[in-house]
Amino acid sequence: MAGIYIHIPFCRQACHYCNFYFTTSPARREQLVGAIIHEAELTRDYLCGEVIETIYLGGGTPTMLEKGQIQQILEGIYKWYPDVNLKELTIEANPDDLTDEKVAELTSLRALGLNRLSIGVQSFHEVDLIYMNRAHNATEALDAIERVQAAGFSNLTIDLIYGTPSMSDEAWRLNIRKAFELGIPHISSYALTVEPKTYLDKNIRTGRVLPVDDAQSSRQFDILMEEMAAHGYDQYEISNFALPGHRAVHNTNYWRGTKYLGLGPSAHSYDGSSRRWNVANNDAYIRTIISDGEVPYETEILTPAQRANEYIMTSLRTMWGCDLTNEQIINYNDQIRQSLANMDHGHYILQDKVIKLTQAGKHYADRIASELFVDEP
Numbered sequence: 001m002a003g004i005y006i007h008i009p010f011c012r013q014a015c016h017y018c019n020f021y022f023t024t025s026p027a028r029r030e031q032l033v034g035a036i037i038h039e040a041e042l043t044r045d046y047l048c049g050e051v052i053e054t055i056y057l058g059g060g061t062p063t064m065l066e067k068g069q070i071q072q073i074l075e076g077i078y079k080w081y082p083d084v085n086l087k088e089l090t091i092e093a094n095p096d097d098l099t100d101e102k103v104a105e106l107t108s109l110r111a112l113g114l115n116r117l118s119i120g121v122q123s124f125h126e127v128d129l130i131y132m133n134r135a136h137n138a139t140e141a142l143d144a145i146e147r148v149q150a151a152g153f154s155n156l157t158i159d160l161i162y163g164t165p166s167m168s169d170e171a172w173r174l175n176i177r178k179a180f181e182l183g184i185p186h187i188s189s190y191a192l193t194v195e196p197k198t199y200l201d202k203n204i205r206t207g208r209v210l211p212v213d214d215a216q217s218s219r220q221f222d223i224l225m226e227e228m229a230a231h232g233y234d235q236y237e238i239s240n241f242a243l244p245g246h247r248a249v250h251n252t253n254y255w256r257g258t259k260y261l262g263l264g265p266s267a268h269s270y271d272g273s274s275r276r277w278n279v280a281n282n283d284a285y286i287r288t289i290i291s292d293g294e295v296p297y298e299t300e301i302l303t304p305a306q307r308a309n310e311y312i313m314t315s316l317r318t319m320w321g322c323d324l325t326n327e328q329i330i331n332y333n334d335q336i337r338q339s340l341a342n343m344d345h346g347h348y349i350l351q352d353k354v355i356k357l358t359q360a361g362k363h364y365a366d367r368i369a370s371e372l373f374v375d376e377p
């Protein structure tokens, strides 16, 4: 089984914290769609005939494409990857895009398998949305959710961001509870991070906006975990929470190391032994595929230690934990156990050869993973 991710790099406006590849220029959408379909053809052997279980249209903002364009992409994928047993087809959307007309378009895309929406809400409070420079306001966020629910989309996930300097702990709790009240079955929630070279980074450095406070983020992460647990959501990955039956199949497969193909500029792919990533530039992407008939990507063949480290990094973030009997790390158990012995014992539990993070440890997941990283024997 495998998944396909399609990166649609168009956004209405630049959110100040964002470091994904996107453009606010709507130019060349038609050509980009053509190039993505051609890339599907050029890469049709990449997944070696694995059955496609999930498709994820992300970005960027995929709903900035017209319905016909999304339809063309999906039909192109089904043409070049005919071995499909689709469990999940997700599309990301922003609240300002989810007009009555767009929701009607999405509804008609169900015929092509669309069965899940991921909505970039980020906050139900105006002041946070302004701080992040989101294109929507709080009313639009609520209206969008009600509109898609009324259209029958029940398999929904929303993104919420905490740690915004404009947000008190109480306001954060209200944000989470608003999601419960709206009956959202899956929530992805991330701390606001200041990535280099973003507007947020620049605005903080020049004193135009307040900086992000780590202690606030940490408190709000604890509030998130408490609220989710109290309302029956599994924290099946550090930033992902689901009611029973609503875990994301696409992302879960990714965390479990299944193969995936990424189509579109900046998209990443993994075939079990190597990673590759497409050029993060619309013009270069379109030109190379359409004119040269080649996919512009760079690739890296992973060494056994790199594969082990990737497994450590992703598995530790999940509720299933890092299994010392997993084939990726079975030959590195001595190194891992040695590193564990030097770590804060309050940050993890080792039981039945599986390492899991405690709630305290979840605050330091990336650091703990890197402390467990292995070298070639």
Ligand code: SF4
Residues within 6 Å of the ligand: 010, 011, 012, 013, 014, 015, 018, 019, 020, 022, 059, 060, 061, 094, 120
């Ligand atoms: S909508 Fe998403 S991809 Fe686009 S700028 Fe905002 S965060 Fe980035």
